Amino acid sequence: MGTGTSTGVPSLCCTCEVCQSEDMRNKRLRSSILVRKNGHTILVDTSTDLRQQCLRYDIKNIDTVLYTHHHADHVHGIDELRSFNFFNKTAIPCYGNQNTLDNLRKNFGYIFGKAEQIGGGIPQIIPHTLEDKTYQFGDISVTPLDIQHGNLIINGFRFHDCAYITDCSGIPNHTMEKLKGLKLLVLNALGFKDHATHFNLSQALEAAEIIKAERTILTHINHQFDFEKVSKDLPDDVELAIDGMRIKF
Ligand SMILES: [Zn+2]
Ligand SMILES: [Zn+2]
Ligand SMILES: [Zn+2]
Incomplete structure (x- = not known):
């Protein structure tokens, strides 16, 4: 639904090459994913861009929302849930x-x-506190993962053989245990520079190398990454996320 860092890309007011780029792969709404199986739809985070995202991808129903954490870029579209309340007549x-x-x-x-x-x-x-267990939402199994985000512990999520981890600056050992045998890992890589609360590219690649998912997609990207230039140097099993990407299993 979105693959950008908190400002989105382009960043307002920025005149850098990536923010000025015409390449649609360099245009990133705030980070979020949708997981669907047999009629059940899970939204991970109500991003600041949620309204635009639901219009763009024709989302008509959301059954469950999972929050990674409370930071503005992951939450501030929360008010848009009203439309789903109105039309689907449910909380x-x-x-x-x-x-x-x-x-x-x-x-x-x-x-x-x-x-x-x-x-x-x-x-x-209807708020629910996540517990350390595997949930079943419709036919989708979901295991919450503890993730380090600076000095916060936030959540990533494992859905069957896929995991979504954003805003991560470290992965605790007990979470590493839960990341074995992944077909797909979606992991954040903010940019090239060191950052207190997010993996940069080399840290994300290092983590991907240890986790060894069959395929790794990097998300929550800032304006330092030109899609074309960065993609050329990535390992074969790693790629940059693009807004609107759909992956079938
Ligand atoms: Zn974020
Ligand atoms: Zn820029
Ligand atoms: Zn955050």
Whole structure:
């Protein structure tokens, strides 16, 4: 649904080569994925660009929302869930770890606090704290993964033989154990430079090498990566994510 870092690419006001590029593969909405199987749809993160993403990819239904963490780029489209509430006439279960939910409650008092708006103006959300177990949402099995994001512990998710890990600066050993035998790993690689809370390209490649998924796709990318130039030097089993990418299993 989106493959960009928190600013998106192009970044507002930036005149760099990548932000000015005409190549659609250098245009990145905020990071998010959709997982679908047999009529059940899971959205990972309500990105700032959620409305645009749902229009662009014709998303008409969301059954479950999984939150990786509470940072703005992963959450601030939360209000768009209202449209799915209206048209599907259901509240949407949303899962996150305790810290994520605490922050959502604090930052979105109008949703989680005392009702001050009436008449359908508030997203109808049912919050659930993620537990250390494998969930079954429709026919999709989901295992939450502990991921280090600076000094926070946030969530990645394993869906069958695929894992989605964004905003990662380190993978704890107990999570490494849960990443064995992957066909697909989607992992963040922010840019070339060192960053306190995100893997850069060389750190992401190092992690990919250890995890050894059959295929690794790099996401949550900033404007340092020109798709064409960076792709040329990647190992055969690693590629850059593109907005709108669909992968079938
Ligand atoms: Zn982020
Ligand atoms: Zn730029
Ligand atoms: Zn973050």
